[in-house]
Amino acid sequence: MKNVFDKFLSEEFRERIEHVIISIAIVSFIVHLLVIFLVSQDVLHISSKLTKSPISAVYTPFSFILVYEVFLLVFFLPRSISIYIGKQYEIITLIVIRRIFKDIGNIEMTTNWFRLENDLQFTYDVLTTLILFFLIQLFYKKIKKQGVEETPKSLGEKFKTTKFIKLKKSIATVLIPFLVVLAFYSFGIWLISAVQDHWNNITSFKNINNIFFEDFFMVLIVIDVILLLFSFFYSDKFHKIIRNSGFVISTILIKLSFSVEGVVNNALILGAVLFGYLILHIHNLYNNSSISDY
Numbered sequence: 190m191k192n193v194f195d196k197f198l199s200e201e202f203r204e205r206i207e208h209v210i211i212s213i214a215i216v217s218f219i220v221h222l223l224v225i226f227l228v229s230q231d232v233l234h235i236s237s238k239l240t241k242s243p244i245s246a247v248y249t250p251f252s253f254i255l256v257y258e259v260f261l262l263v264f265f266l267p268r269s270i271s272i273y274i275g276k277q278y279e280i281i282t283l284i285v286i287r288r289i290f291k292d293i294g295n296i297e298m299t300t301n302w303f304r305l306e307n308d309l310q311f312t313y314d315v316l317t318t319l320i321l322f323f324l325i326q327l328f329y330k331k332i333k334k335q336g337v338e339e340t341p342k343s344l345g346e347k348f349k350t351t352k353f354i355k356l357k358k359s360i361a362t363v364l365i366p367f368l369v370v371l372a373f374y375s376f377g378i379w380l381i382s383a384v385q386d387h388w389n390n391i392t393s394f395k396n397i398n399n400i401f402f403e404d405f406f407m408v409l410i411v412i413d414v415i416l417l418l419f420s421f422f423y424s425d426k427f428h429k430i431i432r433n434s435g436f437v438i439s440t441i442l443i444k445l446s447f448s449v450e451g452v453v454n455n456a457l458i459l460g461a462v463l464f465g466y467l468i469l470h471i472h473n474l475y476n477n478s479s480i481s482d483y
Contacts, residue, residue, distance in 0.1 A: 435468030
């Protein structure tokens with residue numbers, strides 16, 4: 190297991206994956222632009238939001254950027270639970286941004302902006318992105334401040350920390366092939382459904398923004414709960430238990446956001462990240478106070 194981890198989650202492999210993903214993203218962007226051009230010339234007949242505007246072509250490379258973010262989440266899992274949670278927040282933020290590019294072709298530049306559903310959703314998503322970006326910056330700032338505080342002091346703590354890191358490495362190693370299988374399965378199920386909808390004259394690409402990621406966050410909930418339970422062997426301190434439990438709740442709120450649309454979706458996403466930030470902030474306050482030593 191150790192050799193597998195060292196091979197697939199090494200810094201060298203991460204850089205290699207990064208170059209491959211960037212190359213694929215560039216090619217996919219060009220291909221998407223070509224498809225949009227062919228649709229506009231009536232050479233291809235595809236009814237989709239993704240073929241109405243050249244700006245929508247950004248959706249495709251963003252999808253591959255999200256794939257890379259998923260890999261980074263697994264990559265950082267053994268290193269820090271807080272950064273692992275931060276990567277979840279980055280992923281949901283990129284999903285919101287990608288949704289903006291998907292829906293931008295439906296925007297109507299009229300004086301009735303705040304009465305039209307598509308225009309309102311665009312406004313919600315733009316504001317949500319700004320707030321998420323700010324909250325994630327604050328979240329990572331808190332992680333940076335807590336870094337020195339969580340350094341193991343005694344030999345016993347170092348031993349427990351080493352065992353917990355080994356557990357996280359094992360989970361990360363198993364997670365990589367599982368997520369690859371899940372990605373192909375999710376895409377295959379959606380593709381079959383999209384083809385059936387097309388032949389039945391139903392609008393395709395309806396739930397394309399949820400492909401893979403709805404199931405992905407369900408998997409993350411399971412992982413978060415496993416980490417929470419095993420963290421009891423690592424530390425029984427109240428503030429750490431509450432922090433890890435809060436991170437589970439935050440992931441659950443993100444998962445729930447996929448089951449709703451409109452402003453409720455945005456509210457759940459913002460609530461999840463804000464909750465995670467506040468949990469980490471209070472944890473740091475608790476960690477810096479003398480009460481944490483009792």
